[in-house]
Amino acid sequence: MNPDIIIIGSGMGGASLAAGLAQTDASILMLERGHQISDTLEAKSPRAVFASDHFLPNETWLDEAGRQFRPGNHYNVGGNSKFYGAVLIRYREQDFGEVEHEDGVSPAWPITYQDLAPWYDQAEALYQVRGTTGQDVCEPGRTFPYPHAPVPDEPSIAEARERLRATGLSPFSLPLGVDIAAWTAKRRTTFDGFPDTRSGKMDAETCGLATARSNPNFELRTNARVVRLEACSNGRIERVVALVNGEEQKFSPKIVVLAAGAIQSAALLLASDVANKSDQVGRNYMNHNASAILAIDPRFNNTSQYQKTFGVNDYYFDDGAGGYPLGNIQLLGRVTGDILRGQIKGVPGFLLDWVSRHAVDFYAITEDLPDPESRVTLEGNQIRLSWKRSNLGPHKRLVRRFARDLKRAGFPIVLNRLFDASVPSHQCGTVRIGRDPALAPLRPDCRAFDHPNLYVVDAGCLPTSAAVNPALSVAAMALRAADTIKHQELGV
Template identity: 55%
Template structure:
C-alpha cells in the first residue's frame, strides 16, 4: 500500500516530524541511508572514535580546487545527532530580526520569535531538556519552564563558574538533552562526540524515531539511500528513487519530505533538477566559525568526566567593534589525552598532561549567509565552496575569551580553529522565505515550486545565529507537522 508521506532522512528534522505525524494515523515511511548504531566497545572508546575514526563514513567531498576531504558527517539512524553534544538551545529573540555584525547584516527570519516560541517550548518538552531559563540575561521569553533541572556542574566546573563570575561574566547552565545518571551508568565518559547506544542522550533516534515507531503506521527503512526525486509537469513530486542493499527501488506518496542534512538535501535537489527556480539551492551554506580554547593551570588538575554544563553569552549581542555581536562560549565535552593526541598530533605524554590540566571551551560565532558559499555537483562529486564570513568577529571573541580566562586564573590558554572537515552545524542551503525569487522554501518549509515537497532539516535556516541549531530544527519540524496536519496535507 502506498504511504501517505515519505520522509528522507532520520536526523533531528525528519525524526521529529515523524514523531509529530505518527499519532495522526497517516502512513509514514522513513528512508534512512544508514543503519542502527548498535552498542559496542568502540562507542565509549576515545581512541577508536577520535584516533581511528571508527564511526566515520568512507565519504569524500571536494573543494572547488579539487582537494579531497572527509567531511565527518555520520550516517546512522538519528543522523549526526547520534554524536552531538546534546545542546538544545534557542536562538536569541534578536536573531529573528536583521542583526548587524562586523562582517555584515543578517537578513533575519520571515517569521518572528514570538510566532516561533510555542514550538520551541514543545520541542524542549519532547526532548526532555535540562536547563534553567533564569540564569542567562540573553535568554529570550519562555512560555513555560524546562522539563528538568540543569545537569549539575562537576567540582572543577563549579570552580570555573565562580572564577568567571569574579571577572564579571554571567555564566549560565547549558540546556542539555541528556540523562546524566543513565549516561554514566554505561561508562564514565563525556557524551559530546560519543554516540548514544543506551537511550541516555535525547537524540533523533532515542526520542523522535522511538516515538514515531511506537505507532504501527510508521515504517523505518534502513540502508535506503535516496538518489533522485521525480516530478511531473505540474510540479508535484511523483516518486522517490533509492537504492537499498544494492537494489534500486522506487516509492510514491502524496507528500515527500526531504531531511537528509544541509549538504545532502541540496545535493539531492540539484541532482533531481528541482526547487531551483530561484537559483538558491545549495547557496548560502553556513558552518559556524568555531574554535577550541583550552585553559590550563599547571598546578590544578581537571578531574571532570563530562564537563559540558556551562555557557557564556555576555558577548552574544555585543562586545565587538561598534557594539557588534561576537558569539557564544560553551564548554566542550572533556578532552582526553588520546583525543588531544589524535586531533592536535601531540606526543602522548604531553597530550595526557595537557588534557589532565585543561578546561576545554568552545567559542562559536555566526557565519553570515553568502550566495557564493555553496554546494555544487561536478558529475557525481559533491563540491563544497565554504566561504567563511565574519571571521574577524570570531577572532575577537577568541582573543577576549583568552584574556578573561587568564584573569580568571589560567596562565596558559591555547586555541585552535575548526576547519571544513568538522561539520560545525552546517545549514542554509535551501533557505525559507516569503519571496520565491530569493528563497527555496516558504515559511512552512514547503518548496515554492513543488506543492507536495517539504525540506525539514538545517537547510531551511535563513541564518546560522551563534548557537547549536538542533532545537530550532526540531521546533520547526513540529511547526511543519502542525501545518501538514491542520491542512490535511498528505492524507
C-alpha cells in the same frame, strides 16, 4: 508500497517531524541511508571516534579549490545527532530580526521568534531538555520552564564557573538533552563526539523516533539511499527513487519530506533538478566559525567526567564596548589525553595527559553570514562544498577576549584551535525559507514554492546560523511543519 508520507533522513529534522505526526493515521515510511549504531567497544573508544574515524563513511567531497577531503558527516539512524553534544538552546529573539555584523547583515527571518516559540516549547518537551532560566544574559522570552532541572556542575567545573563569575562574566547552565546518570553509568567516556547507544543522550533516535514509533503505520527502512526525486507536469513530486540494500525501488507518496541534512538535501535536489527555479538551492551555506579553547592552570585539577554544563553569552550581541556581535562560549565535553593523542601528533603522551588533568575545555561559536556564493554544487556525482567564511575577524576577537577573561580567572595558559571546513557539524542554510520565491526555495512553512507536496525540514531551511547550536531550532521548525501537514494535507 505507496505510503502517505515519505521522510528522507532520520536526523533531528526528519525524526522530529515524524514525532509530530505520530498521533495521525497517516502511513509514514522513513528512508535512512545508514544503519543503527551498535553498542560496541568502538562506540566508547577515543581512538575509533577521534583518530581512525571509524564511524565516518568512506566518501570524499571536494572543497572550493577542487581538493578532496573526508567530511565529518555521519550516516546512521539518528543522523548527526548521534554524535552531537546535546546542547538544545533556542535562537535568541533578536536572531529572527535583522542583525548588523562586521562582515554584513544577518537577514530577518520570514517568521518571528513568537511564531516559533510554541514549537520550541514542544521541542524541549520532546527532547527532555535540562535547564534553568534567569542566568543567560540574552535568553529569549518563554512561557514554560524547562522540563527538567539543569545538569549540575561537578566540583572542578563549579570552581571554573565561579572563577569566571568573579571576573564579571555571567556563566549560565546550558540547556542539555542528556540523562547524565544513565550516560555515566554505562561508560567512562566524555560526551562530545561519542555516539550514544540508546543510554542517556536525548537525540533524534532516542526521542524523535521513539515517539514516531508509537504510530503503528510508521516504518523505518535502513540502507535506503534516495538517489532521485521525480516531478510530474503539475509540479508535484510523484516519485521517490531509492537504492534499498543496493536494489532500486520506486515509491509514489502523497507527501515527500526531505531531511537528509543541509548539504545532502541540497545535493539531492540539485541531482534531481527540482525545487530550484530560484537558483538558490545549495546557496547560502553556513557553518559556524568555531574554535576549541583549552584553559590550563597547573594548580587546577580537572576531576570531572562530564564537564559540558555551562556557557557564556556576555559577548553574544556586542563585544562589551559597543562593537559588533562576537558570539557564544560553551564548555566542550572533557578533552582527555586519549582524545588529544588522536588530534595532536608528535607530542609525548604523558604531556597530553598532564594538559588534560589541568585544563578546562571550551568551544567558541561566531555567526556565519549567508552568502549566495557559499554553496553546495555537484561535479558528476561528487559534492563540492565551497564555503566562504564570514565574520572570522570577530571570531578571532571572541577567542582573544575570552582568553583574557580566562587568564584573569587564573588560567595562565590558553591554547586555541580553529575548526576547518571538513567539520560541517552546524551546516545550515542551503534550502532556506523565505517569502519571495525568487530568493528562497521554501515557503515559511518549509514547503517548496515549486512543488506543493515537498517539504524540507533539516537545517537547510534555516535562513541564518545565529551563534548557537542549531539542533533545537531544527526540531522546532520540523514540529511546526508537521502541524502544517496535519492541518493542510491530512485534514486533522
